[in-house]
Amino acid sequence: MLEYILKRFGQSFLVLFIMSILVFVGVNLVGDPVEMLINPEADQAEVERVIRELGLDKPVSEQYWYFLTNALEGDLGSSFIYNEPALKLILQRMPATLELALFSLFISLIIAIPLGIYAGYKPNSKASKTIMAGSILGFSMPTFWVGIIFIMFFAVYLGWLPSTGRGEIGSFLGIESSLFTLNGLSHVFLPALNLALFKISSVIRLTRAGTREIILQDYITFARAKGLSEKRIVLVHILKNILIPIVTVIGLEFGSLIAFSTVTETVFAWPGMGKLIIDSIYNLDRPVIVAYLMIIVTFFVFLNLAVDILYTFLDPRVRLKGMNQ
Amino acid sequence: MSSRDQNFKNFWRDFSVNKIAVFALFIFLSILFVAIFAPLVSPTDPYDLNSVSIMNSRMPPMSEDFAGNLYVLGTDGAGRDMLSAIFYGLRVSLGVGVLSGVFALIIGSIFGISAAFFRGKYETIIMRIVDIQLSFPSILVALIILAAFGKGVEKTIIALILVQWAYYARTARASALVEINKEYIDSARCLAFSNTRIMFKHILPNCLAPLIVVGTLQTAHAISLEATLSFLGLGLPITEPSLGLLIGNGFEYMYSGDFWISIFPGIALLITVASINLVGDHLRDMFNPRLQ
Numbered sequence: 206m207l208e209y210i211l212k213r214f215g216q217s218f219l220v221l222f223i224m225s226i227l228v229f230v231g232v233n234l235v236g237d238p239v240e241m242l243i244n245p246e247a248d249q250a251e252v253e254r255v256i257r258e259l260g261l262d263k264p265v266s267e268q269y270w271y272f273l274t275n276a277l278e279g280d281l282g283s284s285f286i287y288n289e290p291a292l293k294l295i296l297q298r299m300p301a302t303l304e305l306a307l308f309s310l311f312i313s314l315i316i317a318i319p320l321g322i323y324a325g326y327k328p329n330s331k332a333s334k335t336i337m338a339g340s341i342l343g344f345s346m347p348t349f350w351v352g353i354i355f356i357m358f359f360a361v362y363l364g365w366l367p368s369t370g371r372g373e374i375g376s377f378l379g380i381e382s383s384l385f386t387l388n389g390l391s392h393v394f395l396p397a398l399n400l401a402l403f404k405i406s407s408v409i410r411l412t413r414a415g416t417r418e419i420i421l422q423d424y425i426t427f428a429r430a431k432g433l434s435e436k437r438i439v440l441v442h443i444l445k446n447i448l449i450p451i452v453t454v455i456g457l458e459f460g461s462l463i464a465f466s467t468v469t470e471t472v473f474a475w476p477g478m479g480k481l482i483i484d485s486i487y488n489l490d491r492p493v494i495v496a497y498l499m500i501i502v503t504f505f506v507f508l509n510l511a512v513d514i515l516y517t518f519l520d521p522r523v524r525l526k527g528m529n530q
Numbered sequence: 531m532s533s534r535d536q537n538f539k540n541f542w543r544d545f546s547v548n549k550i551a552v553f554a555l556f557i558f559l560s561i562l563f564v565a566i567f568a569p570l571v572s573p574t575d576p577y578d579l580n581s582v583s584i585m586n587s588r589m590p591p592m593s594e595d596f597a598g599n600l601y602v603l604g605t606d607g608a609g610r611d612m613l614s615a616i617f618y619g620l621r622v623s624l625g626v627g628v629l630s631g632v633f634a635l636i637i638g639s640i641f642g643i644s645a646a647f648f649r650g651k652y653e654t655i656i657m658r659i660v661d662i663q664l665s666f667p668s669i670l671v672a673l674i675i676l677a678a679f680g681k682g683v684e685k686t687i688i689a690l691i692l693v694q695w696a697y698y699a700r701t702a703r704a705s706a707l708v709e710i711n712k713e714y715i716d717s718a719r720c721l722a723f724s725n726t727r728i729m730f731k732h733i734l735p736n737c738l739a740p741l742i743v744v745g746t747l748q749t750a751h752a753i754s755l756e757a758t759l760s761f762l763g764l765g766l767p768i769t770e771p772s773l774g775l776l777i778g779n780g781f782e783y784m785y786s787g788d789f790w791i792s793i794f795p796g797i798a799l800l801i802t803v804a805s806i807n808l809v810g811d812h813l814r815d816m817f818n819p820r821l822q
Contacts, residue, residue, distance in 0.1 A: 220662055224674075231678025338550075341811060345804035347754050349761045350777055350796035357789055461667035468669070468758055472781075483762055486677050494677050501670065509665040 210514055217506045221499075225276070228498045229269050238285055238489040259285065272495070281499065282492030286485075291496035295478055301371055302470070302477035306462040309397035310455065313404035318451070321412025322443060328417060336409065343406035348465065352399040352472035359395060367392050369474035396473040400466055404458060411454060415447040453512070460508050464501065544816050551812035558805040561798075565620040572614035574599070577771075591790050604790040606779055612790060615776055616798045622772040623799065626683075627753035630690035634752075635745055637691065638698020643729050643737065645699070646706035657703065660696040668693045668755060676764040686765045690752045701744045705737040739817045746810030750803045757799055773799040 243255055256262050260271065272282060281292045324333040360368035371392055419425065420443065428438050467479030474480065478497060485493040546552050564571055591604040591612075604612050641660075645653040663671065675689040709715065710733065718728050757774030759765030761781075766772050773795045780792025 216658070216662075228674065228678050231675075235678070235680040341807055342800075342804060345750065345754070345807050346800055347757050347761075347774075347777075347796065347803070349758055349774075350792070350799065353777065353781060353784060353792050353796070357784055357793075361785060457665075461670075464667040464670040464673075467673065468762065471762055482673070482677070483764075486764060498674055498677060502666075502674070505666055505670070 206517070209517065213510055213513060217510050220506055221503060224502050225273065225499060226269065228495055228502075229272055230265055232491050232494050233265050233268065235489070238491055242285055276499070281496035284485075284490050284493050286488050286490045286493075291492045292500075294481065294493060295497055295500060298476060298478045298481050301475060302463060302466050302479060305393060305397055305400065305466055305469070305475060305477060306459060308393050309400040309404065310459060310462060312397055313401040313408055314455070316401070317405045317408035318412050318444075318447075321409040322416050322439060322447070324409065325413040325416025326420065326439060326443070328413075337413070340406040340409045343402055343409075346402065348399060348403055349468050349472050351402055352396070352469055355395050355399055356472070366395050368395065371476055396469050396475050399472070400462060400469045403465065404462065407458070408451065408455075411451060412447060415450055416443055419443055419446050457508065457512060460505055463504075545812070548812045548815075551809055554805040554808035554812075557801060558809060561620060561802050561805065562624065564617055565624045568617040568621045572611075572617045574611045574614045576610040576615040576618055590788075591794075604788075604794075606776075606791045612794050615771065616773070616795050619771055619773040619776050619795060620798060620802065622766065622770050623753050623756060623774070624802070626687060626690065626756050626766070626772065627749050630687045630752050630756075631694065631745060631749040633687070634691045634694035634748070635698050635741060638695040638700075639702045639734060639737070639741060641695070642699035642702025642704075643706045643733055646703045646710060647725065647729050647733070653703075656699065660699050663696040664700070668751065669758065672755060672759055673764070676759060681764050681767060683766060683770055686756060686759060689759070690756060693755065694748050694752060697744055697748055698741060701740050702737055705740050706733050709733050709736045743810060743814045743817055746806055746813060750806035750810065753806075754799070754803050773802075 239252060239255055239259070239261065243252060247255075253262075260268060263271075275282065279292070280290065283289060284291050284294055287294060320336050324336045327333050356368040359366045371389065374389060425438060425442060428442050433442075463479075466475075466477060467483060469475065470477045470479035471483050478501075482494065482497045484490075485497070545555075569575065594600050599611075606612060606615060641656050645656040671693045672689045675692060676685060679685055715728060715732060718732050723732075756765055756772060757777070760772050760774030761778040763778070766775060768775065776795035777792045777799070780788070780790075780795070783791050
């Protein structure tokens with residue numbers, strides 16, 4: 206068991222190490238950031254001074270070594286554009302992204318779970334078929350395009366909701382978030398709904414598949430034989446059993462919401478990490494690109510590690526397989 | 531009647547049960563036709579600088595210019611006919627999506643089938659890489675590649691191949707593992723056929739059904755992902771205007787109410803992706819032994 210966990214830890218660090226080389230070398234081969242940073246009328250001496258200052262005169266391998274040793278001490282370099290530590294910039298924008306992702310997770314669950322249970326409970330009804338067709342449509346709709354339509358319809362045409370920015374930020378129990386003010390909520394609603402759309406489709410399908418399986422189980426037949434009302438069977442027996450697989454999957458899906466928020470944040474000018482990375486790619490702000498990619502890769506690697514280890518505790522079959530390897 | 535005709539007949543009989551899927555297939559084939567023959571079916575050549583006039587920019591749908599040309603879907607900011615731009619855009623989007631899908635299918639099948647065939651350390655390493663890659667969302671994988679290596683046609687295609695190959699590898703390995711235990715593989719081994727021949731002439735054809743299902747759904751996904759990346763400005767360059775770039779162009783005019791510039795290319799993208807998904811979804815049900 207311990208051997209398996211240690212092995213997985215080792216693998217995770219190997220992945221991170223390989224990714225860091227790939228990302229660092231790749232980013233440092235693209236474009237010429239000096240050209241974008243410097244005044245076009247600057248003379249040769251000035252250009253050379255900037256190159257030296259940024260450490261770009263050294264070979265990539267040396268730059269990488271410098272980056273790696275600093276990164277292990279928590280310094281991921283400083284932004285070329287903002288002149289601030291890249292890590293600080295990203296951490297500043299992280300709460301905005303997290304609040305967007307959390308709110309959209311919330312929206313997708315309250316919409317998708319009831320629809321999914323209904324579609325699984327009465328698979329042949331007209332309404333269920335409509336729900337399933339709708340979920341394919343939801344799968345097929347490009348998130349960024351739906352975001353544009355939302356802005357056009359709700360913000361420009363109807364003028365109900367704001368289309369850009371994060372709004373007022375309130376504070377509750379020491380946590381600062383725009384979810385705590387009315388103005389903030391009005392700002393977060395459209396982007397969160399946009400981000401939720403894709404998730405709604407997948408959670409509907411997951412819930413429906415689960416419901417269809419559970420409904421065939423003996424304990425549901427038994428519950429019916431006992432004469433329990435259908436309402437109680439759905440709300441207690443089906444819902445409870447379905448939540449276990451859904452919660453596990455959602456843990457992982459939360460990560461993908463954060464990754465997909467780059468798109469939504471760009472459309473709605475939401476000041477989160479996703480918009481920061483896209484802006485940094487445009488500006489060739491190498492340290493921020495590398496720092497963001499490394500942070501998000503680390504996040505994913507450890508999220509997966511945590512889920513895998515959790516599984517070994519929950520499911521003995523996984524544990525045995527891991528030992529045999 | 532040859533057995534191939536018979537096979538096709540059986541396939542079509544099963545496929546045509548679902549009317550929605552038949553309709554989706556018809557729509558997809560029409561889109562494919564338009565994409566392939568874009569220069570012939572488009573009213574104008576949107577990238578011919580001589581025929582495009584800035585005087586005609588941002589005209590609403592169904593308007594005419596002074597020369598009496600009708601713009602059914604309006605014009606964009608540079609005065610290009612939207613309908614023609616969408617036809618040309620479909621060509622780029624479908625081309626990139628299908629090309630990357632085919633390459634990913636080939637690469638994924640080679641790794642998946644050989645992993646199932648040779649087993650041992652080789653299989654462990656390949657499948658470990660597949661697992662690790664699949665634990666990242668596709669957009670993140672594409673973002674890493676394009677952020678690290680820059681944008682461009684080839685780089686976008688490479689990114690899409692790298693995003694997809696793992697799905698094919700996993701599917702190919704799973705079905706190859708089932709096939710390898712069957713008797714015809716034993717007899718092929720007794721005949722001392724080469725490993726390559728057994729893998730690609732005997733195992734591969736029998737793994738094609740699940741690979742085609744994954745292929746349709748992945749291609750839809752690739753088209754949509756390419757549009758997203760191009761919209762973000764990380765995918766294709768402006769010289770290859772895919773649907774995603776067209777939508778991105780319209781984004782600028784969103785606040786002035788010129789809805790048609792980004793809505794119509796989006797609808798074209800949606801119909802394309804949805805029709806492929808509907809066909810793929812039905813194929814999956816057809817090939818799923820549990821539902822038969």
